[in-house]
Amino acid sequence: MVGSWSPFDVAFTDENKSSNHARSILFQERLDQILKTWDPAEVPAFNGKFSRKWFADQIGCSPSTLTTSPRLRKALMRWEEKHLKKMVSGASRREDDETNVVRLPRKKSGGRIYKVPVAVAQVKNSPTKIVPTLVWEDGMDEWVGDYARNLIFRSPNGTSSVEETVKKLRQFRTFQRRHNVAYEHVTDDFLIAFQAEMEAQGRASPKRRDEIVSAVHDFLKWADGQGRLVNQVQTRPKNEYDLPDDYQFPISSELVTVRGRHGKSYDKWVSTLTGGATHSTYGTRRTPTSEEVLKLGEVVDGDERNGVRNKLIMDWALFTGARVSEIVQLRESDLPSFDNVQAFFDDDGGLKVFEVWVDRKNRGRSMLRVPGDLALRTAEYIALDAQRLHIIGGSLEGHRRNDDFIFLSERGRTLHTDSITRIFRGFFKTAGIKKANIHRLRAKFITEMIEFQLDRYAAGGIQVDPTSSWQETILVSACQAMGHSHPISLLPYLTEILQRRTTTDGKIEPRSVEIREQSLRDSVKQLSASLSMFPRLGEIQKLVAEKRINEALEAVGDFQDQLREML
Structure with a gap:
């Protein structure tokens, strides 16, 4: 241990208890002291993440406080990313023998998201980053995993943002796997069916459903750009494709102008099932x-x-x-x-x-x-x-x-x-x-x-x-x-x-x-x-309906002769 510190070194005073703001400052001071003095190798870590419960016990707050407080959360995440290489499991490994066999809990059929430390092997001194990875009982979801790594390393997306995207994709992949539909057979109609199921279950608001479909659309655009799908999703003007004029993309897109977080605008191809950047057309x-x-x-x-x-x-x-x-x-x-x-x-x-x-x-x-x-x-x-x-x-x-x-x-x-x-x-x-x-x-x-x-x-x-x-x-x-x-x-x-x-x-x-x-x-x-x-044809149809077949055939012949005279 580089230094020692106890949550009881600083006691609550009447002044500190007077407001939540004061308590927030106190927790921040305690966390800063821990981050400066403790050796990362001695901090318990599980599933690629330092234990929040351990930090909460040291500070004297609940684990949820570390998530709900922006200051505490950001400070902890920065420290965690800096010391990922020093992270070790909190429990030492024991040699296999008959006395240390533990019965594992039964796996759930749904996909689980694990946070996996990843570094680029070809790049010297590449930083290690946490990549949320979707895993099913039959193995890792390769497409979603590759997409998540792309977001982490090639886009300015933090781990928490990418994890939220993977959660949205998990809902879609669950639906897709249940109906055994290959990626190349995913169409607008299939996405509408996915929307309908979410609506029927009542677990997501209309806004949330649109967000999920938008995430799926971005994911499939990426797959099309990678060559995993071919002309499945429109990602540029149609005149830039070498396709027939009447070709219809199985997954439709429209080009809209999106306003970013800092007031900057940019063009983006979005799903037509959510009405672009302004409103949802599904259900209308x-x-x-x-x-x-x-x-x-x-x-x-x-x-x-x-x-x-x-x-x-x-x-x-x-x-x-x-x-x-x-x-x-x-x-x-x-x-x-x-x-x-x-x-x-x-x-x-x-x-x-x-x-x-x-x-x-x-x-x-x-x-x-x-x-x-x-x-x-x-x-x-x-x-x-x-x-x-x-x-x-x-x-x-x-x-x-x-x-x-x-x-x-x-x-x-x-x-x-x-x-x-x-x-x-x-x-x-x-x-x-x-x-x-x-x-x-x-x-x-x-x-x-x-x-x-x-x-x-x-x-x-x-x-x-x-x-x-x-x-x-x-x-x-x-x-x-x-x-x-x-x-x-x-x-x-x-x-x-x-x-x-x-x-x-x-x-x-x-x-x-x-x-x-x-x-x-x-x-x-x-x-x-x-x-x-076509009154003459209507008369013929009436004769047929009345089962006056001979008269109908005669009328058809007469009508045909009249038509030939017109040619």
């Missing part, structure tokens, strides 16, 4: 109601500029669940020619369901199931729409190929996804639909699909409740139809429906007959509205 997006969808259809129909094209784009999103990036991939060759209109009907006179293959987000080449009426209207649009034919005649000099894209810009090029988003933003605003866009029509599709499956379970007498195994079945089925890479990405949709339909005893209440019939009427009304501009 909503699915349009059936009435709003009908109103939107009227607005789109009433627009004279490429109205038929835009209505078809809307219906492809609404009735197939396709993303905008998938709709723009559609080619004329994906559907039968309108000259062969009979190819759209089966032997019984009913409309066929078509399968169209597109490149789907995170799934590669995958299938869209297209209702027959939508396929038929699309084929008629290709063959007869005056505005599309004008574009082909002008910009494309009248040349048409079977591999031409279906939806074209007015310049004859493939319609860009950003253009579609912008066009429909105006339609939604005109229709008075707030906090929604064309992408939410996919949500309408999946919501109806899940509602229908829940009704089927209830009608079959299957006892459904939030703890039964049917959830995975529904999610897998919906995942296949929607083109999602993992069922968990659709969990928020199912969660919202369950919360709305769960009774007080925890069971799932089936929709009433009236509600189901209303939903069916809404769907029929939407389809009818889609066919309203």
